Each structure stands twice: as C-alpha cells, then as structure tokens.
Amino acid sequence: MVTTQEQFETAKAVKKSINTASTELKNRALLAMADQIWQARADILTANAQDMAAAKGKISDVMLDRLYLDEGRIKAMAEGIREVAKLPDPIGEVLETSQLENGLEITKKRVAMGVIGIIYESRPNVTSDAAVLALKSGNAAVLRSGKDAYKSAHAIVTALKKGLAETAINPEVIQLIEDTSRDSSYALMKAKGYLDLLIxxxxxxxxxxxxxxxxxxxxxxxxxxxxxxxxxxxDQTKALSIVENAKTSRPSVCNAMEVLLVHEALAVDFLPSLQKVLVTDREAAGLAPVQLRLDEKAAQYISGTQAKPEDFDTEFLDYVLAVKLVSSLEDAVEHIEAHSTHHSDAIVTENAAAAAYFTEQVDSAAVYVNASTRFTDGGQFGLGCEMGISTQKLHARGPMGLRELTSYKYVIQGTGQVRE
Structure with missing residues (x-):
C-alpha cells in the first residue's frame, strides 16, 4: 500500500499539470471522466454492493441510503460532471485593475489554490463531485473517503483517472487515500506544505x-x-408542504429540517395537521413516520415524545423532528440564533414585514422565505455540484462552487520603476 505521505508528495509533484491547464483542456478531461464513470457503472455497482453488504447492520437505514448507488445515481454523477464542464472557468478571471501614479499597472486575478484535501464520510457521489470541482477550478485533489464507502470511491476514482489519462493532464492529480484508518485523517489535518486547503x-x-x-x-x-x-x-397549506419536504424528502442530508418552530396562535389547527401529514399519512402509505419530539406547549395539542433540551441542538439526520411553540416572531428568531448552526433557516409567512425582519436578523448562510431549506445545494443554486456548504464567514459561505475553491494574486506590470 502506498503511504499517505507518498500520496501527498505525488499530488504536490504533479499539481502544476492541473494548476496551469487551459479551460479547453480541463473541459475535455471532464467530459472524458463523465464518459468513463458511465462506462464503469458495472464495476462501480459491484464495489458499492460490497460496501453495502459490509455496512448492513452497522449503520442506520437512512445512512445506508447515503451509501447506496444505483444506475440512476451513477448517471446523475456523470451528468453532474458534464454540467460542471459547461460552467465558466474562474481561473484567470480579472477581479480588479488599477494604475499607480508611478505608472505601475496592477491586476488582481483569480488563481487555483493548488492542492485541496477533502475528508468525507459515506456518500460515494462526493468522490466525483469533489474531484471534478477541484479539477475545474485548477486544483489537484486529495480525497479521503470514509471506510464504509472506500470500495465505491476507489471504483469511481479509477474511472475518473481513466478519463484523465485520455488528456495531457496527469491522472495523479487525483489521489484517493488508501489508508482508511484515523491516522490518515490526522495526517491530512497536519499536511502543512502539501495541502493548501482542507475541507x-x-x-x-x-x-x-x-x-x-x-x-x-x-x-x-x-x-x-x-x-x-x-x-x-x-398560509398553513403552504407551510405543511414546505415542512414535509424539508423533513422527509431526504432526512440524512445537512439541509434537512431538524427543528420546527410554530407560532402558538396556529397551534390548534396546524399541529394536528402536521401530525397527520408526518405521522398518520406516512404510516398509512407504508412510509417511515416522523418521530415528533414536543416541547411542553406543543404536547398539549398532539401526541409524541417529550423533547429534551438537547433535542433542539441535535442534527438527527433521520425521521426525527423537534417541535417547539413560540409566542412571537422575535422569540422564534431568538431561539434560532441561540441554537442554529447557521446553515439554513426558513420562515413561512404572508407578512412582508415579518419576512424582512427574519431575513435581516437570522445570521445563517442561507435564509429562506416560503421555501424548503432543501434547496441549499450547489446544483440548485446554479453552481453545478458543490464541495460542501460552508457555515463560516471567512473566504466562503454557503454552497461552495468553483469560485470558492480559488484564491487570487496580484500581477504588477512595470517599465523599470524602482522604489525610492
């Protein structure tokens, strides 16, 4: 097995192959990679079946769904690569120009980071998304998959490298870390001098x-x-539709709703309707019902499990929903600011003033009015696929597309000037 350190050294040694590649060359490489992903679908499905068999009984059904691949998901991966190929190349974009009194011309232009490391868990499609976004933005990619998804990730990377081999770009600009122990994760965290960014x-x-x-x-x-x-x-009909989508369309992802706040003026009508949609109707349809964890006020109107304080600070990633009644818009915002991870938060209202207050006061990367939080996604935002959703404020915030994976440099053109 190649050591993790050797893989860092390889990525650093070949990074210029992608850092300086032309847009035309990168796009040709991406299209070849998309073709190879689809051609290798049988191998990818075989590898995924092995991962699924090993994971059954060890992780929840919801998490198994994250790990699972079928032809439809592989086709979506290939189409995602083709969509990224169509996007404008950020590298070389001129951000600012200026001329000093001494005649120096200064150009601020967008450049690649260099080598980007990505540590991720049991979602095989991240392997493709991360590699493709890194390459289109001019970066080498060092990928560290979760152990549960390693065989799937390896089959995907093998196909991606086969596509790269059809071009002048060195296939080694994609490195999938072979060591799936915790040691390799810590090695990425300490890879100063080899990685320019870790996500x-x-x-x-x-x-x-x-x-x-x-x-x-x-x-x-x-x-x-x-x-x-x-x-x-x-609008309660609108609210029920949004809540159902935000909680149940795919509960294992980071933009799924975990906490529902309801104004107490709506409790009598809205909460029984909520229980019908999320619990009764789903059970009747043979679907997993949502487990409602209710604060004391909500429990007066519908049945469910009594919520514990920690339920309002938990990312369930499952069919579980914490529900709390609030007495005002201000109380709702105060609760969100105290408990949110500042990823995505939404208000459902027909009151323009309430919507304006919410969007101004809630300090999250994505703030919604009358829409499901499930739209916080690079593809949905028109960025192609995404590297992740940044919940910090420095450098990048929200869905991270191509521009968020770049830096910039200043190019200064002179005619012989010297500093006095």
Missing amino acids: PRGGAGLIQAVVENATVPVIETGTGIVHVYVDKDA
Missing part, C-alpha cells in the same frame, strides 16, 4: 476534529441544525 464533509464529530486539530487552512462545512418557523401569518 471536511460529514457529521459534527468529523468537522470538530478537523477544526480543532488541523494546521492547514480549513473551511468548516456541513453541520445543519436547520429550522423552519411557521409564523402566525403563514
């Missing part, structure tokens, strides 16, 4: 470990304690 994609534990231990620059992503607030002036 963790996963649960709170992974992100916290990276933030606390990394000596390389890190962009914090992902953890989503996502709120939807149903205001007293909400």
Whole structure:
C-alpha cells in the first residue's frame, strides 16, 4: 500500500499539470471522466454492493441510503460532471485593475489554490463531485473517503483517472487515500506544505476534529441544525408542504429540517395537521413516520415524545423532528440564533414585514422565505455540484462552487520603476 505521505508528495509533484491547464483542456478531461464513470457503472455497482453488504447492520437505514448507488445515481454523477464542464472557468478571471501614479499597472486575478484535501464520510457521489470541482477550478485533489464507502470511491476514482489519462493532464492529480484508518485523517489535518486547503464533509464529530486539530487552512462545512418557523401569518397549506419536504424528502442530508418552530396562535389547527401529514399519512402509505419530539406547549395539542433540551441542538439526520411553540416572531428568531448552526433557516409567512425582519436578523448562510431549506445545494443554486456548504464567514459561505475553491494574486506590470 502506498503511504499517505507518498500520496501527498505525488499530488504536490504533479499539481502544476492541473494548476496551469487551459479551460479547453480541463473541459475535455471532464467530459472524458463523465464518459468513463458511465462506462464503469458495472464495476462501480459491484464495489458499492460490497460496501453495502459490509455496512448492513452497522449503520442506520437512512445512512445506508447515503451509501447506496444505483444506475440512476451513477448517471446523475456523470451528468453532474458534464454540467460542471459547461460552467465558466474562474481561473484567470480579472477581479480588479488599477494604475499607480508611478505608472505601475496592477491586476488582481483569480488563481487555483493548488492542492485541496477533502475528508468525507459515506456518500460515494462526493468522490466525483469533489474531484471534478477541484479539477475545474485548477486544483489537484486529495480525497479521503470514509471506510464504509472506500470500495465505491476507489471504483469511481479509477474511472475518473481513466478519463484523465485520455488528456495531457496527469491522472495523479487525483489521489484517493488508501489508508482508511484515523491516522490518515490526522495526517491530512497536519499536511502543512502539501495541502493548501482542507475541507471536511460529514457529521459534527468529523468537522470538530478537523477544526480543532488541523494546521492547514480549513473551511468548516456541513453541520445543519436547520429550522423552519411557521409564523402566525403563514398560509398553513403552504407551510405543511414546505415542512414535509424539508423533513422527509431526504432526512440524512445537512439541509434537512431538524427543528420546527410554530407560532402558538396556529397551534390548534396546524399541529394536528402536521401530525397527520408526518405521522398518520406516512404510516398509512407504508412510509417511515416522523418521530415528533414536543416541547411542553406543543404536547398539549398532539401526541409524541417529550423533547429534551438537547433535542433542539441535535442534527438527527433521520425521521426525527423537534417541535417547539413560540409566542412571537422575535422569540422564534431568538431561539434560532441561540441554537442554529447557521446553515439554513426558513420562515413561512404572508407578512412582508415579518419576512424582512427574519431575513435581516437570522445570521445563517442561507435564509429562506416560503421555501424548503432543501434547496441549499450547489446544483440548485446554479453552481453545478458543490464541495460542501460552508457555515463560516471567512473566504466562503454557503454552497461552495468553483469560485470558492480559488484564491487570487496580484500581477504588477512595470517599465523599470524602482522604489525610492
């Protein structure tokens, strides 16, 4: 097995192959990679079946869904690569120009980071998304998959490298770390001089470990304690549709709702309707019902489990929803600011003043009015796929597309000037 350190050294040695590649060359490479992903679908499905068999009984059904691949998901991966190929190349973009009194001409232009490391867990499609976004933005990619998804990730990377081999770009600009122990994760965190940026994609534990231990620059992503607030002036039919989508369309992802706040003026009508949609109707349809964890006030109107304080600070990633009644818009905002991870939060209201207050006061990367939080996604935002959702404020915030994976430099053109 190649050591993790050797893989760092390889990525650094070949990074110029992608850092300086032309747009035309990168796009040709991406299209070849998309073709190879589809051609290798049988191998990828075989590898994924092995991962799924090994994971059954060890992780929840919801998490198994994150790990699972079928032809439809592989086709979506290939189409995602083709969509990224169509996007404008950020590298070389001129951000600012100026001329000094001494005649120096200064150009600020966008450049690649260099080598980007990505640590992620059991979502095989992240392998493709991360590699493709890194390459289109001119960066080499060092990928560290979760152990559960390693065979799937290896099959995907093999196909991606086969596509790269059809071009002048060195296939080794993609490195999939072979060591799936914790040692390799810590090695990425300490890879100063080899990685220019490290991005963790996963649960709170992974992100916290990276933030606390990394000596390389890190962009914090992902953890989503996502709120939807149903205001007293909400259209209740609209609210039920939004809540159902935000909680049940795919509960294992970071933009799924975890906490529902309801104005107490709507409790009598809205909460029984909520229980019908999320529990009764789903059970009748043979679907997993949502477990409602209710504060004391909500429990007066519908049945469910009594909520504990920690339920309002938990990313469940499952069919579980914490529900709290609030007495005002201001109370809702105060609760969100105290408990949100500043990922995505929403208000449902027909009151323009309430919507304006909410969007001004809630300090999250994505703030919604009358829409599901499930739209916080690079593809949905028109960025192609995404590297992750940044919940910090420095350098990048929200869905991270191509521009968020670049830096810039100043190019100064002179005619012989010297500083006095």
